Amino acid sequence: MIQRLLPFLTLIALFVGLSIASPHFLTSTNLSSVVRQTAVINIMALGMTLIIIGGGIDLSVGSILAMGGLIGSMAMEKGVPIVPAIFIGICTGLVCGFLNGLMTTRLRINPFIVTLGTLGIYRGVALMISNGLPVHSLPPAFSYLGEGTIYGIPFVWFLLVVCAVAVHILLEHTKHGRFVFAIGSNPDAALYAGISTSFHTVTVYTIGGALTGLAGMIEASRLMTGQPTAGQGYELQAIAAVVIGGGSLRGGEGTVIGTLVGAFIMGLLANGSDLLGISPYLQQAIIGAVIILAVAVDELRKRRLG
């Protein structure tokens, strides 16, 4: 039980430790910025949680994020109002995710390979349609998505909570969620039970893509540019958040709460290192070590349970 709570305890320990170590940590400015920084990874990681529980993986989310942000921004540049443009960004991600799912199920290619391929393809397409140039002329009001506040609380915080609750309900309270767990836990048994495994697998990638498209719009809003090069390396952070939070790359395991905790642990580590003046180079190594440690502890727990 202690080990199951380890991610929570780590998060609390980090929070308390940083509050003591740095006077700048426990300020509303700093905490808002942590929330904003982690929201993008967090929302992507929610989609990744679904995919990983279903026994899959999506390495292309960084490229999908760029596609979503770019196409949404280009729509705004062409005069589409902000809300429909955000919707276009989300739909772009949705289509990318759908294609990933379709290829893994129809062509029966390992999702690792499919999404390694689409990681290149989506990035290449984003660079091509933008000629490699960022989209700058965005309406000023668009910045509200990533930077706005309600009663002093960042707007993205509410977005994250809504997405997290929705994904949690999907996973724990719907037929689809239950089937995703079954497929990830044992695809053959799910098939033998008469479940359409390919339909549910495609759905999971599609939802993951849509969430990543939303994350792409938030990223674009924070930078006030649609960048074809956005989101590089984010896939590893999203996967790391799921894994630190107790998700298993063998499928069938993972929780929304765990993923959120995982993403915040990484966010706090990055923020704390900045505040304490730790070299950004070392930060990467620290986060890498935390990933290995988290999985090692989880494996030990499972081995003891047998």
Added chain:
Amino acid sequence: MLLQLQQMEKRFGGVTALRSGTLTVQSGEVHLLMGENGAGKSTLMKIVAGMYQPDGGAFLWQGQPVRLTCPADASALGIAMVHQESLLAPHLTVAENIFLGKLPSRGPGFVDRRRIHAEAARLIEAHNFPLQAGWRVDRLSPAGKQLVEICRAIHRGSSLLIFDEPTSSLSEAETHEVFRIVRTLRERGTGVIYITHRLEELRSLGDRVTVLRDGETVHTAPLAECTTEAIIQHMVGRPVTAIYTRESLPIGEELLRVDHLSVAPLLKDISFSLRAGEIVGLAGLVGAGRTELCRALFGLDRITSGSVHVAGRPVSIRSPRQAVAAGLALIPEDRQRTGLTTALPISHNITLAHFDEVSRYGFLNRAAEQSVSQKFIQQLRIKCESPRQRAGRLSGGNQQKVAIAKWLVKQARVFLFDEPTRGIDVGAKVEVFETMDALARAGAAILMVSSELPELLQVPDRILVMRQGTLTGELPGRASQEAIMRLAAFDKEPAA
């Protein structure tokens, strides 16, 4: 005496695979080894080949006690085995596989490719096998792989060769070549142990026969002195201890009818029907196609030709989803791999096949899930801490009950039970039978695949027997073990 095995024992965990295996083989002798599925033939032979270490008994090689700790030890003595399941490296060539483990080298650590190739070519040439030394093994048919195994064994086994039913996948010409090889080996003074079910074919070849039953050697004699009937009796001649008795029920409408069903490459022209209230046994040896028949009916394999009717209506089932919709249920042979999601709670497993029962508009009703799970846990007497316990933590018998419960929620009408009692204790077996009986009473039709002859004689109303992909006969429920074995294993009706 080349090989003497005395009272060999082998246990796997708590399961005794071999209780008392006794066998002697002389040089220049072809010794047939016979027995039912699970009699311990393969286990005994894997001990001889150094793949398993015995838990007891004496192993004498040319009169001296020996201890083999790995296959390399066996091959050092000149013992080699042709395996039934292919133990080849699929990405290597035929030649490399033949010499694997004994690769001719050219200086330390370097392989002499040219010599391997030439020697393999010579070996293949000598036996007229349709192989090429340079072919990759994964491109070969099962028969081709078997021939590579044979080449490898001949190359290695100078003193004792073991054939584990090598001809089941071979063509007639290839089979004759194998027999010719066996004769040559005998003339050369090599000992041969030949596991087989096709006694008639091997009558002319064998010198002596040893019969195993339930892990024990029950009979050894010169082949000429044994009638086929006598051998069958030794194979199955256990007293049937009734653990369960069942009354036949009045039989209702036809729920499943299969006409001239074929599934490439194994199943050919299978026709039978199941009626409401009926339990029909399906007997056969491993590889007879019983599991394949269940898979095809459940939409897991594509049916090549023939038709299937469920409750009088023609159905075309191409996926398990359609099978479930048509009212079929499959309790597969391998619970861990295909029957359960072992990492998930019992309640998840029970409601998996019929989620609509516990949900509305796709949203789960936790209370309904709890009560449905509780109901079936009580009804089937599943011993567990709570419905939230992981299914994988249960005993084999309780796991099987969870796999069955999944279909009770669904209220399927045609049940395919594939080896429903494999690996579960006697008490749980009886409970599984009681569940099957209750299903039949409620109007379901049940097909029960089993390799346990006593079980087949106690539970089903009638018994279908398969051999090599075809139905070879139908017997009444109170038939004898001998009658089943005759249809399952032998090509011709042996003279009484």
